Amino acid sequence: MSKIPILKYQFPLQSLCISFGSVLLIIFITMFYATAKLRKENIIDALRDDNMQ
Numbered sequence: 001m002s003k004i005p006i007l008k009y010q011f012p013l014q015s016l017c018i019s020f021g022s023v024l025l026i027i028f029i030t031m032f033y034a035t036a037k038l039r040k041e042n043i044i045d046a047l048r049d050d051n052m053q
Helices: 013-040 043-052
Strands: none
16 A cells, blocks of 8 residues: 655635735725715715705
């Protein structure tokens, strides 16, 4: 019987951390942009404009 080499699997922890951090950064930037846009817009005027059309 031939000997089969045993391969050890190393979990790519560094790559997962970079990916997770990148996703969190993108979510944070998106939420920041949406919040800033909502603060600039007057909600009552937006509702009036929406009802006119």
